[in-house]
Amino acid sequence: MSVTILTAYDQRPDGLDGLDGPDGTGEFAYRAGGTDLQERLRTTGATPHILDLTGVPGFAAVERTDDGTTLGAGVTVAALARDLAGDYPALALTAGGLATPQVRTAATIGGNLLQRTRCWYFRHPHTSCFKSGGDSCPARDGRHLYGNVFDTAPCVHPHPSSLAMALLTYAATVDTTQRDGLAVGEVLGDGSDPTRDHLLADDEVLTRVVLPPPAPGEQAAYFRSISRFEAEWPLVEAVVRVVRDDAGTVTSCGVAIGGVAPVPLRLAAVEALLTGSTLDDDTVARAAASAAQGANPLPETGYKVALVEATVREVLERVRG
Amino acid sequence: MELTTTVNDETRVVEVDGTESAVDLVRDGLGLTGTKLVCGSGVCGACTMLVDGEPVLGCLTPATRLRDASVTTVEGIARRGGDDGGGDDLHPVQRAFAHHDGLQCGYCTPGFVVDAVAFHDRWRAEHGTDEPDRQAVAEALAGHLCRCGAYEGIYRAVAAACRGEHDAAGGSGEHVERVERVEAPAKVTGAAVYTTDVVRPGMLHAAIRRSDHAAGVVGPITFPDGVLGIDVLGEDRRVRWAGQPIAVVAAETQAEARRLARELAVPFTPEPFVIDPDEAARPGAPLVYATKADRKEAPTASEGAPMPAPWDGNVHGPSRAPFLGTLAKRRIRSARSEGRKGLVELEFHTAAQLHTAFEPHACVADWSDPQYLRVWLSTQGVAAMRLEIADHFDLDPTHVEVVAEHVGGGFGAKLGLTMEAVAAISLSRLSRRPVRLVLDRHEELTGTGNRPGSRSRVSLLVDDDTQAVRALTVDTDSHAGIAVGNSVAALAMFLYDRTPRLARDVDVVTNAPPGAPFRGPGGPTIAWALEQTVDETAHRFGRDPIELRAQWDGNPKRQALYRWASALPTWQGRPATGSQTGRYRRGVGVAAGNWMYFVDPDCEVVVRVEAGRLVVSTAVQDMGTGSRTVLARAVAGVFDVEPTAVDVRLGLANSGATHGPASGGSRTTVSLWSTAVDAATSLRARIGTDLAGAPDGVSATAKRGGDRGMRAVPVTMGGIQVGRGFSAAVHVSEVEVDTRTGKTRVLRVHGGIAVGRIHAPVLARSQCEGSVIQGIGLALYENQVLDPHTGLTLTANLEDYRIPQLGDTPEIDIHFHEDGWDRVPGGGVGLGEVATISPAASVGNAIFNATGWRPLTLPVRPDRLLEGLRAGGAR
Structure with missing residues (x-):
């Protein structure tokens, strides 16, 4: 079986814009860090055509202007954690809290947003589900301990992108080879099409993530509820960013949670409660409680209702200092 | 396509097809097999290599990334450390791993070493010889797993290397460097050859x-x-x-x-098939074995042949172990009808635990x-x-x-x-x-065995006034998939007085993958049930759980361990159960362990002199349990030389020995040690200590033989003879429960082990520390999950099958009680099993002490803990 490796660098020496998939038919895959794709290739034995994006000029560039900060799709998670800690602490803390040091070194922001689901049915070589060519979600009637607690879509496993969660709190946008200025929600959708983890077209490549200008004085906290020390997919994760005035009153904030729904959720109601408050005990408690409102757990995810509240409460108390 | 890469300072041109990963290129393309492939999904770090100085995962890094890069694999690490005047060329981290025994089987070691070298070099550049704390090391090495549980040794090794104690071969300053595990140099350099x-x-x-x-x-x-x-x-x-x-x-x-x-x-x-054990036990369930002939094909989940027992549908058993069993049942029945305080009855569940040895x-x-x-x-x-x-x-x-x-x-x-x-x-x-x-990891985690899940009902009756044991019954259903022959309840016969008791073991077969023997088969499972029942009894009567056990226990070695455990500051400082109200609640728990003594009397060892060097050999293997080191130390002791001066050859073909023990059933060291000593002693009697002058090839052979008059059972089966007496253990664990997130951290574990004389203390300690780590995995994380509708194993990767990480390691203190086995040649017996029985149960009891909620079901995941506390179980 022959395999074609196309390097984007060979194809488009000027960068990613206007990049097309390979000519002809057949399975193909884009590859950046490879931390998701290589695992799936080994498990399935698939040999698709691979369009390898590394080495494209600007792929891993961070560009700061007055209008904001532009992150090339190939900026690594480790670079986010290291280089954005001052300007965008919510994103940096989230980046530093996911996976392991080696994965963070290799994985990219683009790949993190567009990775496939981590559901154990999807990753199993002998099952089929909505996302692997089947017509059902075997986890729904099967085992879904790590599944959604906001059960709003046919597929029950949460979206795996922690960075998408953090980007929601910044109202960041995404550029592709075909479109500019997409909201994160437009890229990931709402899960109503259970066959997809994102809504980009097959021949559309994510090129950049654009953040608004840094908010001076931003403080942030990130927490993932897991069973072990580190390096585990979150049961529930949460991130908060706040800006407070001299009196300690919250003037702006962003709160989002992951591990709970088909896509990460920005919590507008929680943000409304926090804004104008001094993050006093009562507000924190009410905000945390409201985070789980509307939860409709699956048979095995009832514990996540309490954990959503606990995890949001944790980040709020941490950011309060 | 062809690519050029520089690997360990050598320029190589290799052909790649583009889908393969760096580890495939390095192992298969370049033949550098020091780098290991374990999980294949970026979780365990065994395949870590340096690419342009950065640690990367060989399994997830596309091979094409190595183009025009400078790659250092474990085989190339030594040269990087060679200019410190060391002489042996090893990197300080490699020497520290050998000195502090930061390894057992060695399969994860290359990945740990490569990443620890990167961490060490970075740390030293920024911090000189300051010691990094455990948190810093755990975070840096969070991408690595070790199934043997050599984490304590790894912490010690990384810290010592960062302190600069291993900058020069032989040790720096006052630190004298030793190689504790004789094959450690081969394992830290990637030279050790495994079947894979x-x-x-x-x-x-x-x-x-x-x-x-x-x-x-x-x-x-x-x-x-x-x-x-x-x-x-x-x-x-x-x-x-x-x-x-x-x-x-x-x-x-x-x-x-x-x-x-x-x-x-x-x-x-x-x-038709059946996956759920409760459904399988119902009349009319699809039969896993339809005929009498089929049933004979059922594999056994135990080390011996299954006891004969009746079949009823998918239910095999019970096999009964009674001692005045009818009396035990009658006493418990009447205590139940009288509502006696002294009757404690609890039902426990355990999940299947997968072996997941890192070499498949x-x-x-x-x-x-x-x-x-x-x-x-x-x-x-x-x-x-x-x-x-x-x-x-x-x-x-x-x-x-x-x-x-x-x-x-x-x-x-x-x-x-x-x-x-x-x-x-x-x-x-x-x-x-x-x-x-x-096998790949998916296959390894699906079909190569597991410690079966179970349900145990325990009824323990004590006298209301004196708390003397009046009766005990244990009924265990084991869920070993298609396998039978589980022996869990029967292990309750060997502890706590000769009071009336009845143990019944049942196998409920299902269309699930077969169970297999797993370190101390049945032991951690019975301890989870029995030791918590004992703890509950102590709690009910306001008795000290150690003191209550000591009142019942006829084993003098465990009595010594009770005295040791009682005096521990951790034990003395334990809180009153349920007394804490804050978010984080600390608790301390104790549990006792017990195991049989096995020996292989047919074991032969040959000691010879070749070119002036001592060579010891037998048909054994070393899976990290230390057989090489035990043999070397036994012979070295007789000739008064360093263990590293003795060459060890394993396997039949190059030994001349006709037989050696299996590495299992805690029979290996007790079979090897005295036999090697005997062979060396008889050789020394012939040639003295002048090895250079000895005729080349002169040799002596010894055979272990049984312990005279000391058999418990007068037969030898499958290389195992059951000796007299029981080895003993007591574990004391301290936990911290986060009642907000449901996470339990084990802070400290004291393990008291009574197996007599310890022949290789540093390695023995490593193995006991590993037992604690595996027990924490069993207690808190590990859980085979099957799809109920297909029977497919969903936890067939190390992302979803969760084993303990470096950062989950508590401080571990191992105490050896070395008396009591003088009648056994060599003065000590095996410890692989007994050390593994009680850690998980001690964690369960510590969670109860911390929260007032008793965890009955394994593992104690955050969801179970939150649910338990929410349901008002907390007292």
């Missing part, structure tokens, strides 16, 4: 076609023209679990073999010479495997050689002749070429 590393000229690669249905009948299989394959189903053509091997095919490459296996046409007629099951069979079969096998018993292979293939055992130079863990799942060995040998016979068959 064996490459033979003209070798074929084999792959297994497995069933993705849980039950059915397979029609005749026709292999496509030119495809070499064998059918591995039994005569009844029946599949009984999802993942069961159906056929094995061989091809020139592994990828091709996998493709052929995947695409093989298998005529399959599905049949693997075999390379070379039968290209029709007169001589050579088998490289990742096994716990080279001697037994030679006999079993000879028997299976109807060969003279002298025409069979089984080699296991290094074994990357086994934990009980590599004791028998498994299908991959039979298949590889069969394919080699057909092709007259060497054949390699290595």
Whole structure:
């Protein structure tokens, strides 16, 4: 079986814009860090055509202007954690809290947003589900301990992108080879099409993530509820960013949670409660409680209702200092 | 496509197809097998290598990334550290790992070493010789897993290297460096060869076609023209679990073999099946074994043959172990009707725990010479495997050689002749070429065994006034999938007085993958139930749990451990149960362990002199349990030389010994030590200590023999003789429960182990620390999960099957009580099993002490803890 490796660098020496998939038919895959794709290739034995994006000029560039900060799709998670800690602490803390040091070194922001689901049915070589060519979600009637607690879509496993969660709190946008200025929600959708983890077209490549200008004085906290020390997919994760005035009153904030729904959720109601408050005990408690409102757990995810509240409460108390 | 890369300072040009990963290029393309492939999904870090100085995961890094890069694998690490005046060229981190025994089986070691070197070099540049704290080391090495649980040694090694204590070979300043594990230098440099590393000229690669249905009948299989394959189903053509091997095919490459296996046409007629044990036990459930003849095919989950027991549908048993059993039942019945305070009755559940040895099951069979079969096998018993292979293939055992130079863990799942060995040998016979068959992680985590899940009902009756034990009954249903022969409840017969008691063991068979022996089979399972019941009894009567056990326990060695445990500051400072109200609640728990004493009386050891050096050899293997070191130390002691001055050769072919023990059942060290001492003593009597002057090849052989008059059972079965007496353990654990997030951290574990004299103290400590880590995995994280509708194993990767990480390691204090085994040659018995029985139960009791909520179901995941506290279980 022959395999074609196309390097984007060979194809488009000027960068990613206007990049097309390979000519002809057949399975193909884009590859950046490879931390998701290589695992799936080994498990399935698939040999698709691979369009390898590394080495494209600007792929891993961070560009700061007055209008904001532009992150090339190939900026690594480790670079986010290291280089954005001052300007965008919510994103940096989230980046530093996911996976392991080696994965963070290799994985990219683009790949993190567009990775496939981590559901154990999807990753199993002998099952089929909505996302692997089947017509059902075997986890729904099967085992879904790590599944959604906001059960709003046919597929029950949460979206795996922690960075998408953090980007929601910044109202960041995404550029592709075909479109500019997409909201994160437009890229990931709402899960109503259970066959997809994102809504980009097959021949559309994510090129950049654009953040608004840094908010001076931003403080942030990130927490993932897991069973072990580190390096585990979150049961529930949460991130908060706040800006407070001299009196300690919250003037702006962003709160989002992951591990709970088909896509990460920005919590507008929680943000409304926090804004104008001094993050006093009562507000924190009410905000945390409201985070789980509307939860409709699956048979095995009832514990996540309490954990959503606990995890949001944790980040709020941490950011309060 | 072709790419150029520089690996360990050598420029190499290699052909890649673009889908493969860096680890494939390095191992298969360049033959650098020091780098290991374990999880294949970026979780365990065993394949870590440096690319342009950065640690990267070999399994997830595309091979194309190595183009024009500078790559350093574990084989190239030594040279990086060679200019410190050391002389041995090893990097300080490598020497520190050897000195502090930061390894056991060694399979994860190359990855740890490479990443620890990167951390060390970075740390030293920024912090000089300041010591990093455990948190810093844990975060830096969070991408690594070790199944043996060598984490304490790894912490010690990394910290010592960062302190600069290993900058020069032999140690820096006042630190005198030693190699504790004699093969450590080979393991920290990647030179140690495991079965998965064996490459033979003209070798074929084999792959297994497995069933993705849980039950059915397979029609005749026709292999496509030119495809070499064998059918591995039994005569009844029946599949009984999802993942069961159906056929094995061989091809020139592994990828091709996998493709052929995947695409093989298998005529399959599905049949009804049952996955849930409760459903399986109901009348009318689909039968896993339909006929009497079928039932004889049931594999055993234990080390011995199953006890004869009746069948009723899918229920096999009970097998009963009574001591005044009727009286025990009657006393408990009447105490129940009287509502007696002294009757404690609880029901416990445990989840199946997967062995997941980091070296998968693997075999390379070379039968290209029709007169001589050579088998490289990742096994716990080279001697037994030679006999079993000879028997299976109807060969003279002298025409069979089984080699296991290094074994990357086994934990009980590599004791028998498994299908991959039979298949590889069969394919080699057909092709007259060497054949390699290595399981991938998915296969390893699906079908190579597990510590079965269970349900145990315990009734313990004590006198209301004195708390003397009046009666005990234990009923255990074991859930070993298609396997039978579990012995869990029966282990309750050996502890706490000779009071009336009745133990009943039942196997409920289902169409799930078979269980297999796992370190102390049944032991941690019974301890989880019995030791919590004892704890509950102590709590009910306001008694000190250690003091109550001491009141009942007739084992003098465990009495000594109780005295030790009672005096521990951790124990003395324990809070009153349920007294804490804050978010974080600390608690301390105790549990006792008990195990049998086994020995292999047929063990032979040969000691000889070759070119002035001592050589000790026998037909044993070393899966990180220290057999090489034990042999070297035994001989070194007789000749008063350093253990590293003794060469150790393992395996039959190069030993001259006719038999050696399996690495299992805690029988290995007690069989090897005194035999090696005897052989060395008789050689020394002949030649004195002047090795240089000794005739080359002069040798002495000794045989272990039984302990005179000391057998508990007057027969030897399968290389095991049951000796008299029980080894003992007591574990005291301190936990911190986060009542907000449901997470339990184990902060500190004290392990008291009474196995008599310790022959290799540093290694023994490592193994006991590993037992604690595995017990924490059992207690808090590990849980095989099957799909209820198909029986497929969902936890077939190390992302979803969660084993303890470096950062989950508590501070571990191991205490050896060395008295009490003087009548055994060498003065000590094995510890592999007894050290593993009570850690999980002690964690359970500590959680109860911390929260007032008793965890009855394993593992105690955050969801269970939150639910338990929410439901008002907290007192």
